[in-house]
Amino acid sequence: MKRLLLCLFAACALTAFAREFKVNITPDGAASLTVFLPSPDAATGRAIVCCPGGGYSNLMMDYEGTDWAEYFNQKGIALCVLKYRMPKGDRQIPISDAYAAMKMVRDSAKVWSINANDVGIMGFSAGGHLASTVSTHAPMELRPDFSILFYPVITMQYKQTHHGSVDNFLGTEKDSTKVVNDFSNDKAVRKHLTPPAAVFLANDDDIVPILENGVAYFSAMHRVGNHCSLYAYPSGGHGFGMKKTFRYHQQMLSDLDDWLAFLPSPKKDAIRVACIGNSITDGSGIFMRDIFGYPAQLQKKLGNGYLVKNFGIGGRTMLQKGDYPYMKEQAWMDAQGYKPDIVVIKLGTHDSKPKNWQYGSGFATDMQHLL
Missing domain, CATH: 3.40.50.1820 (Alpha/Beta hydrolase fold, catalytic domain)
Structure with a gap:
């Protein structure tokens, strides 16, 4: 016994x-x-x-x-x-x-x-x-x-x-x-x-x-x-x-x-998605943007086989000579450290402003640099 x-x-x-x-x-x-x-x-x-x-x-x-x-x-x-x-x-x-x-x-x-x-x-x-x-x-x-x-x-x-x-x-x-x-x-x-x-x-x-x-x-x-x-x-x-x-x-x-x-639990081999962009990506003006913003909604639609991260910052430009270049932000460094499999980019709205677009000839080069 x-x-x-x-x-x-x-x-x-x-x-x-x-x-x-x-x-x-x-x-x-x-x-x-x-x-x-x-x-x-x-x-x-x-x-x-x-x-x-x-x-x-x-x-x-x-x-x-x-x-x-x-x-x-x-x-x-x-x-x-x-x-x-x-x-x-x-x-x-x-x-x-x-x-x-x-x-x-x-x-x-x-x-x-x-x-x-x-x-x-x-x-x-x-x-x-x-x-x-x-x-x-x-x-x-x-x-x-x-x-x-x-x-x-x-x-x-x-x-x-x-x-x-x-x-x-x-x-x-x-x-x-x-x-x-x-x-x-x-x-x-x-x-x-x-x-x-x-x-x-x-x-x-x-x-x-x-x-x-x-x-x-x-x-x-x-x-x-x-x-x-x-x-x-x-x-x-x-x-x-x-x-x-x-x-x-x-x-x-x-x-x-x-x-x-x-807490959501992504799969071990989840495909990494980085959302890069300005206020649309950031979810500026949206209450609880990490629930109701588009990257969060994208995560819901894709499910746990994907891992979507939001690297958006409002008011940023693709142009490195713009007033607030995205590629000078810590979020850009974080996006690279994330090592995504897929990248969704929504930049350009603020580049079109006259004070920024005077440098528009460099847009394609800067976009290629980001890519």
């Missing part, structure tokens, strides 16, 4: 974690990923890189990291918990670790049975700042497909956030207006190009002010028409993570279930 119970226990354990292993991000193992893969029969291909919090001075690896493995694995989602190095004033240290983690997961997609088109990032507190930094600053090939942010530090404005996180992340540059603004990630949100996000927080968080941080990120996303959901619980303070003592623990998991189910 004892032997039978042990066998049953082992079988249950195997269904929770089909495979758990650790891989180094840095040669010395100071930064590493602990990977929890779901059982092959349950795997959906979705994966999440998890950034625990700790004020950029330490890491809460359990309730903001490994404790989440069973929850995600049971949903067929791989969880990759990042142990990142502390910045000690050099912000590039944790950022480079997070970038390397995203690259490793996507590069290992075939071996780990992961869909490289469905890799998200999750972060808690200061880890939420790191996750939102990757979501807003990373090159296209390293940018996550979605973000899950728990009671995140978002702003680096000293009076509006967790002081320790600013001190540790920015160091001697914490008084630099430019650096503070650059890494106040609500200011770094870009329409279409910052991935969909879900923000979870408690109304009585007395460590990270919610209005200037989590709510600010939600507002910035909504302002430009990006997908973002906000879940604010009446109480729970800061740092509830996977703690079952959190009064709204089951409600939070249910909310996360629903949000994950809402």
Whole structure:
């Protein structure tokens, strides 16, 4: 009987974690990923890189990291918990670790049975700042497909956030207006190009002010028409993570279930479509343009065998001598980093204006350069 119970226990354990292993991000193992893969029969291909919090001075690896493995694995989602190095004033240290983690997961997609088109990032507190930094600053090939942010530090404005996180992340540059603004990630949100996000927080968080941080990120996303959901619980303070003592623990998991189910999941071999253009592509003047704009509608019609991205910017020209040349925008760099299979181009309306068309003789050359 004892032997039978042990066998049953082992079988249950195997269904929770089909495979758990650790891989180094840095040669010395100071930064590493602990990977929890779901059982092959349950795997959906979705994966999440998890950034625990700790004020950029330490890491809460359990309730903001490994404790989440069973929850995600049971949903067929791989969880990759990042142990990142502390910045000690050099912000590039944790950022480079997070970038390397995203690259490793996507590069290992075939071996780990992961869909490289469905890799998200999750972060808690200061880890939420790191996750939102990757979501807003990373090159296209390293940018996550979605973000899950728990009671995140978002702003680096000293009076509006967790002081320790600013001190540790920015160091001697914490008084630099430019650096503070650059890494106040609500200011770094870009329409279409910052991935969909879900923000979870408690109304009585007395460590990270919610209005200037989590709510600010939600507002910035909504302002430009990006997908973002906000879940604010009446109480729970800061740092509830996977703690079952959190009064709204089951409600939070249910909310996360629903949000994950809402997220589209493209096929592993989805054909990549880049929509490049001006205000028509951008969806200028359209409420929630990432739902009602033409690239979003094109995605609905094509289905999950295609992955359509909107790289439109209103008022831009094909002409490089125009007043606002498209090819001088970050969106153009992102479109190239996306490595599309199909490109839809709608440029030329603003080129036809007299002040721009005086350079019209170069239109064909500039169009060829874009192509």
